[in-house]
Amino acid sequence: MMLARVADSLYWVGRYVERAEHLSRLSAVMLNATLDRTEAGAQAAQLARASIGDPEAASLSDPFNAARALVLDRDLGGSVVVSLAGARENARQVRDQITTETWERLNLLYLRATAGQAERDFDANAPDFLQGIIADLHLFKGAADATMSHGEGWRFMLIGVHLERAQLIARLLRVCFSGAQGRVLDDHLALVSILRMACALEPYLRAYTADLHPRYILEFLLFDEDFPRSIRYSTALMEEHLTHISKGREIGRGDPLRLAGRLNARLTYTDVEDVESTGASAILNSVEAECSAIHQAMYETFVAYPLETRLPA
Amino acid sequence: MVEIRIKAEAPPVMGRPDDYPLGLAYDEMFARSGETRPHYQLLHTRIQTLGALELADRQQTLERSFLLQGITFTVYGGGEAAGERIIPTDLFPRILPATEWAKIEKGLIQRLKALNLFLADIYGEQKIIADRVVPRDLILGAPSYRRQMQHLYVPHNAYVNVCGSDLIRGEDGEFFVLEDNLRVPSGVSYMLANREAARRTFPGTFRQAGVKPVERYPDLLLATLKSMAGDWRPNPQVVVLTPGVYNSAYYEHAYLARLMGVPLVEGRDLAVHDDLVYMRTTSGLRRVDVIYRRVDDDFVDPLSFRRDSSLGVAGMFNAYRAGNVVICNAPGTGVADDKAVYAYVPSIIKYYLDEDAILPNVKTYLCRDPVELSHVLANLDKFVVKAVGASGGYGMLVGPHATVAEREAFAEALKADPENYIAQPTIQLSTAPCLVDGRIEPRHVDLRPFILSGEKVVVTPGALTRVALKRGSLVVNSSQGGGSKDTWVLSDDGHTLPDLPDADGADAESAL
Numbered sequence: 032m033m034l035a036r037v038a039d040s041l042y043w044v045g046r047y048v049e050r051a052e053h054l055s056r057l058s059a060v061m062l063n064a065t066l067d068r069t070e071a072g073a074q075a076a077q078l079a080r081a082s083i084g085d086p087e088a089a090s091l092s093d094p095f096n097a098a099r100a101l102v103l104d105r106d107l108g109g110s111v112v113v114s115l116a117g118a119r120e121n122a123r124q125v126r127d128q129i130t131t132e133t134w135e136r137l138n139l140l141y142l143r144a145t146a147g148q149a150e151r152d153f154d155a156n157a158p159d160f161l162q163g164i165i166a167d168l169h170l171f172k173g174a175a176d177a178t179m180s181h182g183e184g185w186r187f188m189l190i191g192v193h194l195e196r197a198q199l200i201a202r203l204l205r206v207c208f209s210g211a212q213g214r215v216l217d218d219h220l221a222l223v224s225i226l227r228m229a230c231a232l233e234p235y236l237r238a239y240t241a242d243l244h245p246r247y248i249l250e251f252l253l254f255d256e257d258f259p260r261s262i263r264y265s266t267a268l269m270e271e272h273l274t275h276i277s278k279g280r281e282i283g284r285g286d287p288l289r290l291a292g293r294l295n296a297r298l299t300y301t302d303v304e305d306v307e308s309t310g311a312s313a314i315l316n317s318v319e320a321e322c323s324a325i326h327q328a329m330y331e332t333f334v335a336y337p338l339e340t341r342l343p344a
Numbered sequence: 345m346v347e348i349r350i351k352a353e354a355p356p357v358m359g360r361p362d363d364y365p366l367g368l369a370y371d372e373m374f375a376r377s378g379e380t381r382p383h384y385q386l387l388h389t390r391i392q393t394l395g396a397l398e399l400a401d402r403q404q405t406l407e408r409s410f411l412l413q414g415i416t417f418t419v420y421g422g423g424e425a426a427g428e429r430i431i432p433t434d435l436f437p438r439i440l441p442a443t444e445w446a447k448i449e450k451g452l453i454q455r456l457k458a459l460n461l462f463l464a465d466i467y468g469e470q471k472i473i474a475d476r477v478v479p480r481d482l483i484l485g486a487p488s489y490r491r492q493m494q495h496l497y498v499p500h501n502a503y504v505n506v507c508g509s510d511l512i513r514g515e516d517g518e519f520f521v522l523e524d525n526l527r528v529p530s531g532v533s534y535m536l537a538n539r540e541a542a543r544r545t546f547p548g549t550f551r552q553a554g555v556k557p558v559e560r561y562p563d564l565l566l567a568t569l570k571s572m573a574g575d576w577r578p579n580p581q582v583v584v585l586t587p588g589v590y591n592s593a594y595y596e597h598a599y600l601a602r603l604m605g606v607p608l609v610e611g612r613d614l615a616v617h618d619d620l621v622y623m624r625t626t627s628g629l630r631r632v633d634v635i636y637r638r639v640d641d642d643f644v645d646p647l648s649f650r651r652d653s654s655l656g657v658a659g660m661f662n663a664y665r666a667g668n669v670v671i672c673n674a675p676g677t678g679v680a681d682d683k684a685v686y687a688y689v690p691s692i693i694k695y696y697l698d699e700d701a702i703l704p705n706v707k708t709y710l711c712r713d714p715v716e717l718s719h720v721l722a723n724l725d726k727f728v729v730k731a732v733g734a735s736g737g738y739g740m741l742v743g744p745h746a747t748v749a750e751r752e753a754f755a756e757a758l759k760a761d762p763e764n765y766i767a768q769p770t771i772q773l774s775t776a777p778c779l780v781d782g783r784i785e786p787r788h789v790d791l792r793p794f795i796l797s798g799e800k801v802v803v804t805p806g807a808l809t810r811v812a813l814k815r816g817s818l819v820v821n822s823s824q825g826g827g828s829k830d831t832w833v834l835s836d837d838g839h840t841l842p843d844l845p846d847a848d849g850a851d852a853e854s855a856l
Contacts (some may be wrong), residue, residue, distance in 0.1 A: 032625045032626070032627055032630060033607075033625055033626055034607050034609060034613050034623060034624065034625055034626075035613070035624040035625060035626055036610065036612065036613050036624070037607070038626045120589075123414065123589055123594075123598075124588075124589045125608075126414070126595075126598035126599075126602065126608075127598045127599075127601040127602035127607075127608045128602075131413070134413075134414065135412050135413065138412060138413075138414050139412060142411070142412075183626065187626075276626065279627070280627065333626040334626075336624075336628075338615055338617065338624075338629065341628035341629050342617060342622075342628075342629055343622075343628065343629055343630070343631065
């Protein structure tokens with residue numbers, strides 16, 4: 032049992048934290064890729080921007096300033112600082128629900144990223160700055176895992192993390208592999224960058240060796256059972272957490288647990304041959320749509336339900 | 345070698361009296377003769393072994409820990425986090441000997457018992473008015489008198505469950521009650537956070553001094569709140585009601601909820617159905633029994649009080665009237681901490697308990713009385729004049745510190761609406777040593793202890809000591825540039841100095 036508003040805030044803490052981490056990583060990869068001044072580097076930078084819905088991605092001229100805005104621009108919805116501020120503001124509203132250790136991690140990170148010094152630090156050594164943010168976010172998640180009770184609130188937060196993650200990875204894959212960019216991606220360096228953006232390079236190499244191929248990358252990031260950033264893994268966790276918080280509740284039509292379970296089943300029993308025959312965009316689009324549906328269903332089931340339906344007997 | 349170096353870089357050490365100018369006020373640490381008071385010996389000895397750098401370092405660590413924990417208050421008018429600040433906190437504790445505290449404790453309990461009886465009376469039979477101890481219009485005409493509360497059953501007659509009284513120490517060392525805060529007193533989180541910090545700043549001294557613990561406040565508060573629920577509700581659901589994250593005391597609301605382990609709710613989390621109060625949880629609606637509200641009376645329920653409020657819950661007051669929920673503190677307690685009613689508190693204590701007040705009031709002139717008004721107007725440069733309804737250091741004139749023009753303007757306001765003002769002689773609040781810009785200087789302080797009243801009345805042995813950080817200023821409110829420091833209540837007055845004055849050594853205390 033917990034307050035509906037609190038559950039909602041914790042869910043958003045999870046989403047914002049994941050978004051901040053993903054964007055920091057995209058920016059880091061983007062900066063790194065453009066160092067080489069190769070075609071592949073520029074391409075990777077474009078893909079990164081496109082995957083977060085930037086319409087001007089194609090005309091990207093100055094990757095450094097683009098990355099800088101993505102990280103530090105307070106007026107750019109979805110930038111890293113805006114996401115961190117969102118996470119912290121939500122956490123502040125449920126300060127009584129999260130442990131001091133967890134809160135202090137997030138608060139410190141926020142204070143550092145918004146300090147006057149942050150811009151100087153970024154300009155001086157952007158990769159270091161971004162690494163610092165990513166490492167701090169890992170510390171936040173670690174502190175949450177190690178100190179928070181693994182009850183309902185923690186589960187709501189993790190549902191937020193995994194829903195956001197599944198959506199972001201699906202969007203990244205769609206931009207890269209659905210042919211929307213008008214050409215087939217097969218450049219080795221570009222593929223390395225994509226794996227880096229999903230924090231998947233090393234686990235991929237261990238599973239598939241250095242044989243980089245779009246087909247394997249799709250398979251790994253969509254269907255891998257153990258990799259924590261594959262869509263299937265995130266979906267399985269969403270289903271698991273939803274199962275726990277739905278105990279004793281009647282599971283009706285359109286229930287978030289049903290939606291998540293269905294998506295998980297689909298990802299478990301589909302394989303990459305099926306994807307290739309129908310085109311990647313079909314499954315990736317439906318992953319994004321299903322995630323939105325789960326988000327909406329959660330809100331209606333746990334947060335904004337009509338009073339009359341839920342009076343105690 | 346090391347020993348000598350420490351002493352060499354120790355300019356701020358108090359080599360009384362040149363470095364530490366004693367004024368008219370009573371100083372907490374030094375007697376007028378220049379002797380260190382016995383209960384301060386230990387701390388004084390310790391401070392003298394620390395150099396300026398060491399002190400500055402500890403002060404900085406202290407402030408950083410507050411910022412990191414998010415112990416901030418919101419300054420109105422700023423956007424997002426731009427308006428968040430920490431309350432300045434001083435690293436030296438203020439120390440009270442056991443005997444003095446024993447008297448304060450007795451006095452506070454006596455006072456709150458009388459005030460609760462007074463509230464039960466004026467919302468009930470009104471005997472005290474019929475007996476002409478307090479004037480009828482002063483009570484029934486006060487905007488803070490809530491007619492809605494008349495003839496309403498309040499368990500244990502505990503209208504005020506949480507009280508934070510402001511005490512000051514006059515020039516002769518005597519404690520006075522300056523103000524009773526009976527509505528939604530705040531500051532208790534600073535008492536707890538300051539203690540947490542002081543334990544780390546002076547661990548050795550803390551251990552040797554034998555300080556009474558304040559850490560039980562949250563569970564005593566919970567027990568007090570639970571005692572307000574009916575016996576027929578075996579495991580009452582307590583919640584803390586906050587106006588929300590934009591309230592300046594939000595940190596405190598969240599802090600108390602977390603330490604009590606109860607939900608922190610906002611108005612939108614609650615709903616009333618059939619005179620029962622529910623909170624919206626992820627698994628449906630759940631009944632609420634006790635609401636520790638940190639929302640003003642006016643905003644509790646738009647149906648009963650202010651209609652345009654969205655901070656409270658429609659129908660909550662009716663649920664309260666029906667006995668299905670308890671609101672703590674009860675609405676309408678403000679009438680008893682009104683600055684004009686304050687003048688009558690000694691008579692109120694006499695009337696209900698047939699005892700003399702243990703803690704005296706500050707002599708108060710009611711400007712509603714023409715004779716007293718003319719006396720105040722003639723001596724405006726000696727008085728502190730306060731608006732009856734205001735708080736937080738707003739709407740007041742400190743006569744001796746005001747300019748002639750300010751006094752004249754205030755005199756006009758006084759003549760126009762004398763009922764709205766009271767006057768008190770300017771009291772030199774006692775001073776305590778504070779670290780200001782790298783030097784140790786005396787600053788004026790007050791004392792806000794917290795008293796809980798439910799089935800029983802208990803006083804937590806500690807308090808929030810507020811500090812007027814501006815030199816010479818007598819206004820300690822945080823909204824007016826005040827700070828705070830920890831308050832140590834000693835468990836006995838033996839004051840034995842340790843055999844080795846340096847027993848807790850620099851190492852033990854600098855480890856942080």
